Amino acid sequence: MGLSTVDRVKTAFFRRRRDGSGTIRLDRHRIYILPTGAGLLYALTLFTMLLGAINYSLTLGHLLVFLLAALGLNAMLHTFRNLYGLSLTPAPCAPVFVGESVHFPLRLAAAPGVAHRALEFLPAGGSPVRHAQCVDSDWIALPVPAKQRGWLSLPRIKLASRYPLGLFVAWSWLQPEVRALVYPAPCVTPLPVPLPAAGELASGQEGREDFAGFRDRQPADSPRHVAWKASSRQSAERPLLVKQFAGGARPEYRLDWLACSSGDPEARLSQLCGWILAVDAAGSRYSLSLPDCEIAAAHGPAHRQRCLEALALFPAPNG
Amino acid sequence: MSQPLAAPAALEHAALPWLQAAAVASLLPHAGQLPPWLTFGCAVLLAWSLTQAMRQGQLPPRWLLLPLVGIAATGIALEYRSLFGRDPGIALLVAMATLKLLELRSRRDAMVLLTLSCFLLLTHFLHSQSIPTALWLLLALWLIVAALLRLQTSVLPPRALLREAARLCLQAIPLTLLLFILFPRISGPLWGLPQDAQRARSGLAEQIEPGSIADLALSGEIAFRVRFDETPPPRRLLYWRGPVLELLQGNAWRPLLASRQAPRIEATGPTLTYESTLEASRQHWLLALDAPGAWPADAELTPSLSLRSREPLHERQRVRLAAHLDYRFNREASPGELQRNLRLPGDSNPRSQALGREWQERIASPRERVVQALQLFAQAPFAYTLQPPILGQHAIDDFLFTTRRGFCEHYAAAFALLMRAAGVPARVVSGYQGGELNPVDGYFEVRQSDAHAWTEVWLAGEGWQRVDPTAAVAPERIERGIVAALPLGEPLPLLAALRTDWLLALRHRWDAANNAWNQYFIGYNAERQRQWLAAVGVATSDWRRWALLLTGGGSLLLAGLALRLLWHRPRRDPLRQEWERALRILARHQVHCQPGEAPLALLARVNQEMPARAPAFAQVVQVYLAARYGPPSPPTAAVTAARQLRAAVAQLAKGNRF
Numbered sequence: 001m002g003l004s005t006v007d008r009v010k011t012a013f014f015r016r017r018r019d020g021s022g023t024i025r026l027d028r029h030r031i032y033i034l035p036t037g038a039g040l041l042y043a044l045t046l047f048t049m050l051l052g053a054i055n056y057s058l059t060l061g062h063l064l065v066f067l068l069a070a071l072g073l074n075a076m077l078h079t080f081r082n083l084y085g086l087s088l089t090p091a092p093c094a095p096v097f098v099g100e101s102v103h104f105p106l107r108l109a110a111a112p113g114v115a116h117r118a119l120e121f122l123p124a125g126g127s128p129v130r131h132a133q134c135v136d137s138d139w140i141a142l143p144v145p146a147k148q149r150g151w152l153s154l155p156r157i158k159l160a161s162r163y164p165l166g167l168f169v170a171w172s173w174l175q176p177e178v179r180a181l182v183y184p185a186p187c188v189t190p191l192p193v194p195l196p197a198a199g200e201l202a203s204g205q206e207g208r209e210d211f212a213g214f215r216d217r218q219p220a221d222s223p224r225h226v227a228w229k230a231s232s233r234q235s236a237e238r239p240l241l242v243k244q245f246a247g248g249a250r251p252e253y254r255l256d257w258l259a260c261s262s263g264d265p266e267a268r269l270s271q272l273c274g275w276i277l278a279v280d281a282a283g284s285r286y287s288l289s290l291p292d293c294e295i296a297a298a299h300g301p302a303h304r305q306r307c308l309e310a311l312a313l314f315p316a317p318n319g
Numbered sequence: 320m321s322q323p324l325a326a327p328a329a330l331e332h333a334a335l336p337w338l339q340a341a342a343v344a345s346l347l348p349h350a351g352q353l354p355p356w357l358t359f360g361c362a363v364l365l366a367w368s369l370t371q372a373m374r375q376g377q378l379p380p381r382w383l384l385l386p387l388v389g390i391a392a393t394g395i396a397l398e399y400r401s402l403f404g405r406d407p408g409i410a411l412l413v414a415m416a417t418l419k420l421l422e423l424r425s426r427r428d429a430m431v432l433l434t435l436s437c438f439l440l441l442t443h444f445l446h447s448q449s450i451p452t453a454l455w456l457l458l459a460l461w462l463i464v465a466a467l468l469r470l471q472t473s474v475l476p477p478r479a480l481l482r483e484a485a486r487l488c489l490q491a492i493p494l495t496l497l498l499f500i501l502f503p504r505i506s507g508p509l510w511g512l513p514q515d516a517q518r519a520r521s522g523l524a525e526q527i528e529p530g531s532i533a534d535l536a537l538s539g540e541i542a543f544r545v546r547f548d549e550t551p552p553p554r555r556l557l558y559w560r561g562p563v564l565e566l567l568q569g570n571a572w573r574p575l576l577a578s579r580q581a582p583r584i585e586a587t588g589p590t591l592t593y594e595s596t597l598e599a600s601r602q603h604w605l606l607a608l609d610a611p612g613a614w615p616a617d618a619e620l621t622p623s624l625s626l627r628s629r630e631p632l633h634e635r636q637r638v639r640l641a642a643h644l645d646y647r648f649n650r651e652a653s654p655g656e657l658q659r660n661l662r663l664p665g666d667s668n669p670r671s672q673a674l675g676r677e678w679q680e681r682i683a684s685p686r687e688r689v690v691q692a693l694q695l696f697a698q699a700p701f702a703y704t705l706q707p708p709i710l711g712q713h714a715i716d717d718f719l720f721t722t723r724r725g726f727c728e729h730y731a732a733a734f735a736l737l738m739r740a741a742g743v744p745a746r747v748v749s750g751y752q753g754g755e756l757n758p759v760d761g762y763f764e765v766r767q768s769d770a771h772a773w774t775e776v777w778l779a780g781e782g783w784q785r786v787d788p789t790a791a792v793a794p795e796r797i798e799r800g801i802v803a804a805l806p807l808g809e810p811l812p813l814l815a816a817l818r819t820d821w822l823l824a825l826r827h828r829w830d831a832a833n834n835a836w837n838q839y840f841i842g843y844n845a846e847r848q849r850q851w852l853a854a855v856g857v858a859t860s861d862w863r864r865w866a867l868l869l870t871g872g873g874s875l876l877l878a879g880l881a882l883r884l885l886w887h888r889p890r891r892d893p894l895r896q897e898w899e900r901a902l903r904i905l906a907r908h909q910v911h912c913q914p915g916e917a918p919l920a921l922l923a924r925v926n927q928e929m930p931a932r933a934p935a936f937a938q939v940v941q942v943y944l945a946a947r948y949g950p951p952s953p954p955t956a957a958v959t960a961a962r963q964l965r966a967a968v969a970q971l972a973k974g975n976r977f
Contacts, residue, residue, distance in 0.1 A: 037427075038427070038430040038434075041430065041431070041434055042434055042437075045434045045437060045438055046437075048438070049437070049438060049441045052441060052442075053441065053444075054504075054505050056444075056445060057506070057633070057634045057844070058441070058444040058445065058448065059448060059840065059841045059842075059843055059844070060444045060448045060452070060453055060456070060841070061441050061444045062499060062502070062504075063495065063499055064437075064440055064441055064444070064456065064460070065441070066494075066495045066498035066499050066502065067460065067488075067491055067492075067495045068437060068460075069494075069495075069498065070491035070492070070493075070494035070495045070498065071464065071487060071488065071491040073491075073494065073877060074487065074490050074491050074494070074877075074880060075487070077877065077880055077881050077884055077885075078487070078884065080885075081884045081885055084885055085885075085887055111887050112887050113887065114887070117471070117472045117474060117475075118471045118472045132472065132473060132474045133472070133474040162471055163471045163472055164467070164468050164471060164472075164483070164487065165464070165467045165468065165471070165487075166426070166430060166467060166470055166471050
């Protein structure tokens with residue numbers, strides 16, 4: 001990463017502003033304010049107007065200039081107030097794949113009795129977000145493009161506002177400690193050959209395809225599975241019968257790092273990621289084998305998340 | 320609520336009407352001051368931009384705007400023969416602001432337009448600093464601030480936007496007043512006033528020809544205001560002296576400025592002191608009451624007894640003066656002066672000159688000749704009118720022997736001519752006569768319609784004597800003013816035409832308000848500031864204390880506003896407040912709510928100990944509990960609940976009184 005000197009100095013200067021993952025409240029130490037270009041034009045115009053008013057001895061001209069000057073000075077206070085007292089709390093963030101955008105959620109809480117208006121959030125490297133008004137509390141999401149797998153920290157955010165008159169810009173640097181996990185970009189390739197031991201079911205697991213006889217109905221069974229014909233042939237004291245199936249046709253997969261077609265580690269991870277998604281969508285069981293870790297065969301959302309995390313955090317070749 | 324920023328600099332279409340309203344408000348008063356073609360052109364462009372905005376149409380392309388700028392600049396340069404200076408500058412600004420309306424693409428354009436509008440507001444004051452102008456400009460400023468706000472935020476509906484803008488403006492007022500009072504005033508121009516700053520105003524003409532005052536007499540504008548320290552003298556003695564016209568060339572009387580003799584005045588009566596506030600006339604004449612007894616240091620008395628200020632009156636000016644109503648002037652005149660006032664152009668008005676010469680031969684005493692002339696005006700069918708017939712080359716001959724209808728300058732010019740022909744030194748004096756007391760503020764108002772011309776004749780042993788030939792024809796003019804003197808059916812000065820009582824009273828009030836505005840507000844200049852600072856104990860020379868007062872006061876005001884804005888008060892709970900009020904009412908009747916006592920338990924106790932108030936309190940408890948512990952409600956319902964509780968508590972309090 002090629003940090004310029006200016007950036008490094010900036011980072012050093014603003015480091016002590018970083019304060020963990022808790023709520024950030026904008027106080028006077030955090031808010032900076034400067035006139036905008038329009039503010040400088042305004043000041044220059046006022047100066048010219050003052051000269052004109054003096055030259056032509058215009059009492060009302062003096063008054064107008066002073067009124068505009070007082071308005072400008074007050075606008076400075078208003079711009080400062082527009083950020084002052086605003087609290088921001090980061091929230092946990094859902095993982096995404098490379099190529100998508102992480103939407104970092106941020107909870108805004110306004111100072112009591114203050115409407116914070118025209119807030120602009122500019123995450124470094126992300127696209128700016130404008131928030132029109134925050135009266136009590138609000139949620140915003142800051143989109144940051146995910147370009148690399150692994151942890152993506154919310155970059156430093158510049159929160160700026162020119163409200164009310166656009167003559168001053170007040171801003172604050174925010175660095176909420178929040179990160180999102182970025183999975184590798186999935187790559188669609190043909191699935192590997194399923195394991196030969198297909199059809200094996202763990203005990204207690206039921207399939208849905210092949211009929212395998214009747215059993216007594218339990219309260220949790222769906223009425224659709226009741227075998228009404230078979231039940232009618234039994235005596236009234238017996239419980240209803242339900243059909244029993246053996247679902248054995250689904251294969252189990254072993255997703256292996258070594259089985260990937262590409263030699264590049266990142267490409268392998270993408271391929272594995274694509275396999276996991278495909279296999280998970282089909283509802284099959286799968287195991288994952290990486291050079292530094294093995295995940296036993298299972299299925300379901302928790303398993304999927306575990307596998308994808310392992311891909312996301314797989315050590316990069318150089319680190 | 321939040322959305323990604325498409326183009327931060329792009330201007331919202333919905334902000335356009337605000338920008339247009341602000342621009343139109345600051346452009347509109349210029350309409351009357353610009354050349355008609357420019358006003359018309361700007362109006363067309365404005366209408367175009369308004370319709371485009373309404374139809375959500377496209378802005379004209381840039382290649383079209385550039386030629387328009389060129390056309391406007393060329394037109395202005397041709398019209399004013401320059402692009403620099405005050406009036407062409409304003410015209411250019413107006414054209415640019417109008418064209419900028421057609422180029423509103425980004426927020427930057429909008430900021431430029433609004434800043435330009437602020438500047439345009441200032442230029443109105445070059446034409447007028449009256450109360451209506453000030454009010455209009457406040458309105459325009461309000462719109463400009465609202466437009467600035469609209470550029471930054473789109474969440475506020477129009478009314479809230481206007482309210483917010485008004486709040487910003489009102490919050491600026493304390494600091495504005497402080498700056499207005501304390502900011503060092505620099506008097507006089509910083510650089511030479513451009514020639515066009517002295518645009519023609521109605522005022523006294525520097526030369527008099529028959530017909531030159533009549534235009535003035537139709538103007539109800541105030542020329543100056545006077546406050547006498549003691550009782551004002553009667554109206555017929557109020558001759559406000561302007562230039563004295565001694566040179567007669569053809570039919571025109573002109574002032575003589577070369578003479579260096581000091582006038583010799585012998586006062587024979589008491590001295591009258593007064594303060595006069597003269598409107599900007601762009602002339603030197605201070606229009607003092609005849610004859611001046613004391614005058615400010617930067618004025619001088621001419622040999623013919625007129626007061627002249629060194630600088631022309633570019634702005635309204637307050638002067639303290641004194642006058643002798645009874646005086647003798649130049650009892651011993653120099654032969655040169657007498658000679659000058661007998662000079663007649665040989666070839667003009669032969670009949671009048673012959674008449675004068677005939678009197679000189681027939682009547683021995685100069686005083687009798689004066690009386691003879693006045694009798695001529697009084698007896699012959701002379702009429703006083705603002706619409707005299709057009710006169711020929713020998714104007715005085717035509718007037719004296721043919722038309723016999725004229726205004727004061729006809730009589731003055733004819734009388735002076737007759738006197739000179741009759742061997743009596745005579746000259747014409749122009750100025751104002753009379754004035755009207757405003758009962759509201761006690762100022763004497765002298766209007767342009769009071770402009771007048773009279774004559775002076777020199778009599779041996781008595782010096783120069785004022786003779787007003789108009790008085791011989793229309794004594795009402797001198798006694799009661801021009802309105803009384805004019806016959807019915809004559810065009811009247813606009814304001815003087817208001818004869819109805821309540822209208823007159825209204826006019827007096829308006830004039831008094833204007834006068835107060837001018838005296839205390841517009842008249843707040845370097846000198847007034849010095850006086851005011853001295854009154855609060857800061858000498859102007861002590862610039863350190865002055866600067867301290869200015870910066871310290873300004874900082875205090877800003878700090879006060881900062882405290883108000885940044886202090887986050889704990890949010891008040893209206894329900895809790897009302898409930899505590901109800902408890903205080905109960906406490907006054909010795910029913911004290913125990914710590915930890917729930918509302919319903921307290922109600923049970925009230926039922927026992929104070930049954931008379933129990934129903935009212937039961938209502939309070941019911942509303943309070945419903946609002947506090949009832950099903951969750953939208954924020955609007957909370958306001959209603961608070962109001963209901965307040966009403967219930969009020970009912971409880973009312974029960975108390977009986």
